[in-house]
Amino acid sequence: MTASLVMWPAAVMIIGGLLLPLLRERLRQFALLLVPLLTLFLVWQVPDGPVLEARFLGFTLALVKGDALSRLFATVFAIMAFAGALFALNQNRVVELAAAFCYAGSAIGVTFAGDLVTVFIFWEMMAIASTLVVWSTGASARGPGLRYAAIHILGGVLLMAGIIGEIATVGSVGLGKLTLDSVPRWLMLIGFLINAGAPPLSAWLPDAYPESSWSGMVVLSAFTTKTAVYVLLRTFPGTELLIYVGLFMVFYGIIYAILENDMRRILAYSIVNQVGFMVTGIGIGTEMALNGAAAHAFAHIIYKALLLMSAGSVLYMTGKRKCTDLGGLFRTMPVTAVCGIVGALAISSFPMTSGFVTKSMISEAAGMQHLSVVWYLLAAASAGVFLHAGIKFPWFVFFQKDSGLRPPDPPWNMQAAMVLFAALCILIGIWPEPLYALLPYPVDYVPYTAGHVVFYLQLLLFSGLAFFLMLGWLKRTLTITLDVDWFYRRLGPAIARRLDRTADAAWARLKNAVDLGTRSVSSVIYSHHGPGGAFARTWSTSAMAFWTTVMLAAYLILSYL
Amino acid sequence: MDDHWLTRASTIKGLWIAFVILLTATVLADFVVQHHPYFGMDGTFGFAAWFGFVSCVVLVAIAKALGAFLKRPDTYYDS
Numbered sequence: 203m204t205a206s207l208v209m210w211p212a213a214v215m216i217i218g219g220l221l222l223p224l225l226r227e228r229l230r231q232f233a234l235l236l237v238p239l240l241t242l243f244l245v246w247q248v249p250d251g252p253v254l255e256a257r258f259l260g261f262t263l264a265l266v267k268g269d270a271l272s273r274l275f276a277t278v279f280a281i282m283a284f285a286g287a288l289f290a291l292n293q294n295r296v297v298e299l300a301a302a303f304c305y306a307g308s309a310i311g312v313t314f315a316g317d318l319v320t321v322f323i324f325w326e327m328m329a330i331a332s333t334l335v336v337w338s339t340g341a342s343a344r345g346p347g348l349r350y351a352a353i354h355i356l357g358g359v360l361l362m363a364g365i366i367g368e369i370a371t372v373g374s375v376g377l378g379k380l381t382l383d384s385v386p387r388w389l390m391l392i393g394f395l396i397n398a399g400a401p402p403l404s405a406w407l408p409d410a411y412p413e414s415s416w417s418g419m420v421v422l423s424a425f426t427t428k429t430a431v432y433v434l435l436r437t438f439p440g441t442e443l444l445i446y447v448g449l450f451m452v453f454y455g456i457i458y459a460i461l462e463n464d465m466r467r468i469l470a471y472s473i474v475n476q477v478g479f480m481v482t483g484i485g486i487g488t489e490m491a492l493n494g495a496a497a498h499a500f501a502h503i504i505y506k507a508l509l510l511m512s513a514g515s516v517l518y519m520t521g522k523r524k525c526t527d528l529g530g531l532f533r534t535m536p537v538t539a540v541c542g543i544v545g546a547l548a549i550s551s552f553p554m555t556s557g558f559v560t561k562s563m564i565s566e567a568a569g570m571q572h573l574s575v576v577w578y579l580l581a582a583a584s585a586g587v588f589l590h591a592g593i594k595f596p597w598f599v600f601f602q603k604d605s606g607l608r609p610p611d612p613p614w615n616m617q618a619a620m621v622l623f624a625a626l627c628i629l630i631g632i633w634p635e636p637l638y639a640l641l642p643y644p645v646d647y648v649p650y651t652a653g654h655v656v657f658y659l660q661l662l663l664f665s666g667l668a669f670f671l672m673l674g675w676l677k678r679t680l681t682i683t684l685d686v687d688w689f690y691r692r693l694g695p696a697i698a699r700r701l702d703r704t705a706d707a708a709w710a711r712l713k714n715a716v717d718l719g720t721r722s723v724s725s726v727i728y729s730h731h732g733p734g735g736a737f738a739r740t741w742s743t744s745a746m747a748f749w750t751t752v753m754l755a756a757y758l759i760l761s762y763l
Numbered sequence: 764m765d766d767h768w769l770t771r772a773s774t775i776k777g778l779w780i781a782f783v784i785l786l787t788a789t790v791l792a793d794f795v796v797q798h799h800p801y802f803g804m805d806g807t808f809g810f811a812a813w814f815g816f817v818s819c820v821v822l823v824a825i826a827k828a829l830g831a832f833l834k835r836p837d838t839y840y841d842s
Contacts, residue, residue, distance in 0.1 A: 453822075456822055456826075457822065457825055457826045457829060460822065460823060460826040461826050461829070461830045461833075461834065463837065524837075530770075532769070533767055569801035569802075570801070572801065574801070574802045577802070577805075578805075578814075581805075581811070581814060581815075581818070582814070582818035582822070585814070585815040585816075585818040585819050585822075586818060586819065586822045589819045589822065589823070590822075604770070651799075652792075652796045652797065653797055653798045653799055656789060656792045656793065656796045656798075656811075657798065658811070659789045660789045660809070660810075660811035660812040660815060661811040661812070661814065661815035662815065663782075663785060663786055663789055663812075663815075664786065664811070664812045664813070664815040664816040664819075665815045665816065665818070665819045666782075667782070667786060667816060668815070668816045668819035668820055668823075669819065672819075672820065675823055675827060676823065679834075680836060680837050681830075681835060681836060681837055682835055682836075682837045682839060682840075683829075683830060683833045683834055683835075684833040684834075684835060684839075685833075691840055692840075
């Protein structure tokens with residue numbers, strides 16, 4: 203296919219999204235399913251190398267540039283947009299659907315961007331569109347959405363500063379592997395990591411995503427963090443710092459999820475946890491590790507969306523999100539429960555599911571590099587994933603106690619989206635070769651050896667034993683756990699209020715003092731110049747004559763001195 | 764109302780028995796399965812079993828300890 207025939211996949215998705223509000227309901231539902239499929243087709247028409255270029259401020263921007271890594275991420279983004287749209291067919295907030303398509307389109311735009319400027323433009327469009335997805339939920343999402351936007355604007359500003367610095371020092375806008383040796387590159391890395399949900403600002407994710415609608419969080423879970431993973435794979439592979447950042451994210455996600463009561467916040471923390479595995483893989487930086495990170499991002503988007511569809515269905519049918527209010531739903535929501543369990547097994551990398559064939563590559567890469575501490579921590583984290591998401595989510599939502607709720611399964615389209623993704627989780631798990639063929643490097647890895655399977659079964663099943671033996675400790679309470687967002691939700695406002703009070707009091711004192719001052723000045727003037735004052739009195743003629751004589755006499759004496 | 768077969772005490776007991784058999788089987792599989800350890804300890808008998816179990820206990824203990832300081836009522840930010 204020649205370059206001139208390539209259509210811009212991102213543009214099709216975004217324009218499709220912008221047209222959605224103009225369509226009538228039937229046509230809109232048709233467009234919701236057609237536009238992502240058309241985009242998926244176009245993604246596969248993009249050949250290797252730059253195919254669409256533009257001039258901007260003297261630089262040549264590669265708006266569309268294809269290679270294996272681009273196509274891998276763009277493919278799963280388009281698949282995600284399709285399943286997300288199918289799940290959201292009965293979502294009547296059209297703003298959310300339009301924003302979600304612009305969001306997905308911008309994410310695809312990032313994956314095909316061949317230069318830093320194009321990356322930045324789509325990066326910011328994602329921030330705006332995703333904020334709209336959060337905000338479209340209504341008044342309850344206003345605060346979280348604003349905090350979400352603030353953090354992403356901060357990340358965007360740092361990224362822009364980094365890109366401008368890079369252009370100023372290196373003189374090129376090219377998107378390629380960077381070594382972390384200058385301030386602009388640090389700024390870019392920080393900008394990317396903020397979107398990945400890395401510390402110290404990871405709180406934006408569990409703060410904002412769970413406040414979106416039942417369908418909104420499904421799409422939100424896929425794009426922002428995974429485009430960050432994609433860009434990190436391109437720019438900073440093998441950067442050792444990322445190993446430690448990734449491991450921190452892995453354990454942060456597990457520990458906060460263990461303490462959490464809101465089912466969708468449990469899953470939000472586990473996004474940070476899973477992206478941590480990918481960031482660790484990028485930090486290890488061997489071909490096996492980078493393949494593992496890319497493959498895990500692909501698998502993760504699907505099983506995380508599946509888990510959130512399951513949680514979204516429960517929210518849609520019951521209006522409840524807290525584990526303390528839920529339980530026993532397996533009786534009347536069998537499809538939702540089974541699909542949720544498939545997603546939970548996949549996130550735990552159970553053999554025969556997608557997580558097993560992707561995550562184990564990252565561990566294997568750590569082992570092959572003889573990073574023993576990293577390997578042991580990843581193994582412990584794999585056990586922890588089963589604990590915090592793999593069992594905790596299905597157990598507390600679908601089993602546990604009988605909450606008395608008897609909602610049926612959700613409408614057909616939501617079930618269809620869940621079944622589609624559950625099938626993909628299992629299909630990739632038992633037949634990983636097609637996914638492996640899409641990876642950026644040749645794959646020399648066999649997931650299904652007897653040793654691997656037994657290792658993971660032991661690890662996971664004994665984690666399950668630990669879960670049920672410690673159920674008493676894991677009992678859900680009506681609590682949240684403080685995070686870094688406390689600094690800008692509590693400490694910051696408290697300091698601002700204190701400053702406000704101090705400034706108010708100081709202002710009042712100053713005003714008083716000035717008032718008092720001006721009053722005393724005016725009273726002095728009044729006493730001298732007022733009706734009774736010495737300077738304003740009418741004097742008698744004799745007194746005037748007397749004082750004039752005194753003045754003249756004084757003048758006479760002075761002139762002789 | 765709560766008469767689903769899955770919630771009966773006899774079923775739960777059966778599930779526990781099946782679970783323990785499964786756990787034992789995966790550990791016993793170490794006798795026949797060839798592991799390819801990277802470091803040494805990771806290839807020892809039943810390593811993944813005890814390591815997974817202990818990891819979870821430690822993680823839950825850390826979470827409990829952290830929770831003692833950082834847990835707040837879920838209406839904390841509403842006021």
